[in-house]
Structures are given as C-alpha cells and as structure tokens.
Amino acid sequence: MKAQIAYSVGAIALTLQFVGCDRDKVSFAADIQPILERSCIECHTSAGEGTTASGFSVSDYASVMKGTALGPVVVPGSSMSSSLYLVIAGKTAPEIRMPPHHEESWAEGRGVPLSAAEIDMVEAWIDQGARDN
Numbered sequence: 409m410k411a412q413i414a415y416s417v418g419a420i421a422l423t424l425q426f427v428g429c430d431r432d433k434v435s436f437a438a439d440i441q442p443i444l445e446r447s448c449i450e451c452h453t454s455a456g457e458g459t460t461a462s463g464f465s466v467s468d469y470a471s472v473m474k475g476t477a478l479g480p481v482v483v484p485g486s487s488m489s490s491s492l493y494l495v496i497a498g499k500t501a502p503e504i505r506m507p508p509h510h511e512e513s514w515a516e517g518r519g520v521p522l523s524a525a526e527i528d529m530v531e532a533w534i535d536q537g538a539r540d541n
C-alpha cells in the first residue's frame with residue numbers, strides 16, 4: 409500500500425513536470441535566463457569566482473555562447489557534447505559539478521543544485537539549437 413502511494417505521487421510529479429516544461433519550445437529569455445540568474449550569476453559574472461576562474465559568464469546570451477577562456481560550453485543541437493549541460497546534470501567528476509555544492513568541489517562558494525525539471529529544460533534548449541529566442 410505504501411509503495412503504491414509513493415508510486416502515484418511519483419507519477420503525478422512526473423506528469424506535472426512534463427506539463428510545466430514544454431519541451432517543444434524552450435525560450436532562452438523566458439526559461440533559461442531565469443535559471444542562470446537564480447543559480448549561476450552570483451559566481452558567473454564579471455568579478456565572480458566562476459568567471460575569474462574559468463572565463464565563463466552567464467550575463468547574457470552572447471557570453472553564454474562564448475563559453476570559457478578555452479572555448480564554447482554549448483554545442484547547439486547536442487546537449488551531450490555541451491559542458492554546460494554535463495556540469496549541471498552531474499555527468500562530470502563531482503569536483504566540477506555546477507553549481508558547486510559538494511564538499512569535494514574545487515570552487516569556494518556553494519550553491520543549490522538545479523532541479524530535474526531545470527536540468528531537462530537546459531537539455532531541451534541545447535538540443536533545440538540553443539537559440540536566442
């Protein structure tokens with residue numbers, strides 16, 4: 409019985425997630441920028457810890473597409489080739505997950521991990537071509 413209830417709650421949460429996140433048309437301005445502003449900008453703008461260390465700034469679309477001092481972190485059409493996606497989805501070593509929230513992370517500051525829905529949204533935005541829409 410308990411397992412059944414947990415199952416239904418999970419199914420409802422999953423449904424809400426898909427209703428809430430229209431993967432067909434993700435907008436940079438309406439969907440992605442608010443996530444970056446909430447979870448990344450404190451470190452990834454001009455003098456922030458993340459920008460100083462990597463050169464990556466999330467202050468606008470152009471900076472996001474410019475990437476780090478070493479090159480782009482977004483490959484339009486391929487989230488799996490985009491380090492922006494890999495570092496937020498936990499598909500890299502724990503030291504470089506973003507935002508940093510592990511004791512073992514290299515960054516000094518700590519942030520709150522993105523929700524599954526937010527990670528999905530970024531993935532969909534990149535797979536749809538990472539447009540400035």
Ligand code: HEC
Nearest residue numbers: 447448451457458461462481504506507514515517518519
């Ligand atoms: C508490 C500060 C902090 C926050 C918050 C933060 N970052 Fe970072 N970020 C860093 C630091 C420091 C580095 C450079 C060292 C490293 O790679 O761990 C970095 C590096 C990066 C890199 C470059 C990785 C590479 O390929 O070298 C990306 C991409 C990145 N962050 C994305 C993000 C995103 C997206 C968010 C928000 C979801 C975020 N960061 C939030 C501090 C932060």
